[in-house]
Amino acid sequence: MTKLVPGLNPITLEVLWNRILAVVNEQQVALIRTAFSTVVRDSQDLACGVFDQRARMVAQSMTGTPGHINAMATGMKHFMKAFPPETLSAGDVLITNDPWQTAGQINDFTVVTPIFKLGRPIAYFATCCHAPDIGGRVFSAEAKEVYEEGLRIPIMKLFVAGVPNDVLINIIRSNVRTPDETIGDLYAQMSSNAVGGRSLLRLLEEFSLNDIEALSDAIIDRSERAMRLAIRSLTNGTYTHETWTDGFDDPILIKVTVTIRDEDIDIDFGGSSPQSRWGINVVLNYTHAYASFAMKAAICPDVPHNDGAFAPVHVSAPHGCILNCIDPAPVASRNIIGHFLPCVIFSALAPVLPGRLIANGADPLWMSVWRGKRLTGEPYIFTVFQCGGSGARSTKDGLNATGFPSGVAGVPAEVIESLTPIVLHRRELRTDSGGPGMQRGGLGQWTEFGSRSAADWQVSPLIDRTKFPASGTAGGGFGAAGEFILTDGRQAQPKSIVLLEPTTRVQLNLPGGGGYGSPHERPVEIVLADVVNGYVSLEAAVRHYGVVVRYLGAPSQLVRLPKDYAVDWAATEKLRAA
């Protein structure tokens, strides 16, 4: 069998690196297949990774969500400090949901399993998942302190040498609204780590290795070098950008200063709004996670992600600012701010990476937490994730109803309806919501929720871009702003708990992405096709694109084919010339 020679040659390294990436993908597959909540198994609000003895992330699984992945990477250092190797035994499983130590939100459980070989921990498998409920107030931005947001668990042992810590498990069970799902998901996280550990041990045996330290050195060094090389290709300088976001009551300013110095990048958020009274604050871990994700996507997307990719990226934010909030600030809806960071950074970097970045998109994932009573009278609580349009690219339109930067998936209407009395009345692409441009921004969605139950119900919509739509790039226009509408005519505050009558319906209309380049440069035939397909209305084609399209069919016609439309070229040329 192949023996690993010291001083890994590029071919052996490639072999082992591939192998370890396969191991974390197995870990993720096991997590999704054993999970209980739709948050994990359908929406995949999760991250998986493997860490070496020095708490460095060596590999992460293929998908997942950047906020979790990178925050978990920082969090591992805290785990190691709380439980040094000598305090661990085989069969131990560690847990925490402390926002400041891990993913910045009390719903996010990080579960860590040390893997033993020759009697010592030689690697750690970790997963981070959003729990369907963690007690406290129902998930919203209305808490004033983190204590209201749910049960906070310091870094502890969930299993001790293979035996469940029943005290802790019982405490969690009796503090949450969904005990079976919350605990079930923790078991899934443990299974997933165990599957990863099993495969890693096989790999070590096959290559006659006792640990992964030499391998992680090589992986991390190579990745760091590639990242540094990519930074070196950028022009040194300081680049800034700022953007306003909805906030809770008052708008929030996010300001970034990116400094490129040879092989290092400093990203500083000085000048951003101070921390909020409401639960939209971001811990530095999470700020770091999205800032470093943005840099990697911008300059080095094809290098596997690990500790090496973080090394040249230095992230800072003033203590007490919204992007480095102080314990016990409320943090439940931190993604509402954190998901803006990649596009804010891209905007700052636009001058040094022309044509390579994307316009602003819907950015924050929309999350709504629904609560009410089933037809049988039992209470339910259910989380729905939704995505608006992403920003246009220099050579391609933005993606319709597809998340960026989050990697979370939506939930099928039929799954929502099979588990709750909620009825979806609409889920449709939102005409004209994509920002006009030579490349069009991605479309958002129109969605409408109702309830079959005769009981009152409530929603907590953690949504953004209802006041500040996504701006375009290089002459591209704005995407449409998001909308939160109650059919009973009441005005309601996003990010708060809104009580609903049984007959009220809730419309969540998701924002579109910004456009790229001047809409007048979009080829007329493509604008025509957009009109035929209802991505762009006849009116918007004239208004934004300067293209006059005439519908030639009968008004009552249901089937409207491309041949039923014609471009008025004379009018179009006149408009576009103006």
Add this chain to the structure above:
Amino acid sequence: MTHNNSGAAENAAESKFRVGVDIGGTFTDLFLLNDATHEFVVGKILTTPQDPSEAIEAGLREILAQANVPAQSIRQIIHGTTLVANALIERKGAPTALLATDGFRDATEIGREQRYELYDLMLEMPQPLVPRHLRFDIPERILSDGSIHQELDVAHVERLAHELQAAGFEAVAIAFLNSFINPQHECAARDAVARVAPTIRVSISSEVAPEIREYDRTSTTVANIYVQGRVEDYLRELGARMGALGVGGSLLLMLSSGGVATVETAVRFPVRLLESGPAAGVLAAAAFGAKVGAGMGQVDGLANLLSFDMGGTTAKFAIIDRGQPLISHDFEVDRRYRFRKGSGLPIKTPVIEMIEIGAGGGSIARVNSLGLLKVGPESAGAQPGPACYGHGGSLPTVTDADLILGYLNPDFFLGGGIALDVSGARRAVDEHIAQPLGLSIEQAAWGIHQIVNENMASAARVHAIERGKDPAGLPIFAFGGAGPVHAFRVAAALGAPSVVIPFGAGVMSAIGFLTAPLAFDFARSLPVKLEGSSLDWPRINGLLGEMQAEGRALLQASGVLPQDISHTCSVEVRYAGQGHEVGVVLPDDLLSADHLPAIRATFEAEYLRLYSRLGPPVPLEAITWRVVSSSPKPALSLVRSHLNQSIASHPDDARKGTRPAYFPEVGGMTETPVYDRYALAKGMCISGPAIIEERESTLIIGSGATAAVDELWNIILTHD
């Protein structure tokens, strides 16, 4: 040609010839088998893409003449085709309209709302088969309990159907929300279309893929009707050609699941034919595996195997478990982004579980930004092809590396059909790999060979582990043009105990068709907690009985005798509240509370194997109950009488010569003996390093391994 089932039953007793026909991208393979004598004839002719039935007719004439058998004595033709896959990948189906619940016409475009790759800012999502202007909102709504919230507006459907027909449309997919619970509105809408526009073909989602999740179900239904016209036209043409030839027997179609179906079923659900060719290869692996080692003291054969099919652009692996391929109900066609899950169109039909990766002879090697050597998934394809083809390709590929390493014979590639240019291969590897990495050309070529092997081994390993199998325990069954070249090293990387290289590796799928039983599978959704008192056992037993009766009826109608029919019942179980299940095979007798401990024990054992630890202490729930009804598997046995090839009496007589080939264990380039596979006799053994050549492939035997020929002319490689 008759598709009449009772006719097939009558013929079954008398005639003994069966034919397997596989249409591939380049060649159409035929395999004629005499079930009485086990003699066979192989045919291989160029595929005729404009009308694939033309090549079949020509091929049939050829093998019938060769075997001197009249067309009338063919009992059965079993056929698989890539027609469905090609129509979907090349988007060459019928212009199709989609009728969806009002407000949900964009399900196939909104998809999962998730990027399948985190960091690539330029990625694109799969394009729906039906453009948005042909997706229509239909007023109607059924809720998750099957109750009707809003009645179907039949008049609206009729108006729409009328307009669609007037505009020349021939295909309509209907997919309404919650139709898998209550298909009433879908059926009514289908009937409305049929009334107004009888020439329009219609598929409804509650028949094509009656499963929860609107995106997957709609996508499958659309794909089904999108290709239906092409499949029907083709099968009609084929039937006509067979009729003209005077073929007497029945035509059956291979399904992705490895079962076979009548023409009628195939035309109704063409999307189930999607993976028929690859599925047949896996079936052949299972059938051959069962007999491997015949005459070598291994009476039981190999019931557990890893099937490994490596061709020009991709490699496919499948697991054979206790003689059966594993079945999945999740599949994606046309993955556009490095075979990445999420970049294709979801298809929810039973399919033999396979992992396919971009690793083949044409896979391109390059040095990436990290200074590491990468191979694939990009492929040089057939045009320009590998550098050594001399068709203008300048990038180094796996085939170029294999040629430099001496594994391929430049003068005997595809039996001498293509002359390979060694210096072109060396130039490409030198410029793009050896120089940037500071390696010799041989070292670079060896690196390419090793990395493509590792890529394949890694994919196979994840696939095996995801299914709870230990890859190190599975012998490899290698076929496809490049399979035997790479099998030895892939096996070493996986720790596989042995490698089997079948005789006739070039027509494996055509052989596989003849090993499939006639089978139908059924599923019913009945979620229940698996807890003592509350369980309605009579209802469950009734459900299983119903499905068995349906299966029995269909099989008997297809000519299977009642005593030959068997049923396998299973149920999908999970911890209450989970979203994914583990399949548990049920005992044959009537179920009762007494079976609960055994069901739980089987579930837990399987769960532990898959996920390393048990779930929380909560009850189990059963979700879907399944029955597979099948006829007995045809026995496969081959006698090589038609080969007319002189067989050597000693391995040395089968030796064609020697050439230098790369074996690092013995110091690099080594003068290596080359054998002619057709001259090797049963029972012969050859020690590595050695090369065995046949027309469609080359077998590389590393040092420390021995190759032995068994009764079925399989070559079995084992470590010394």
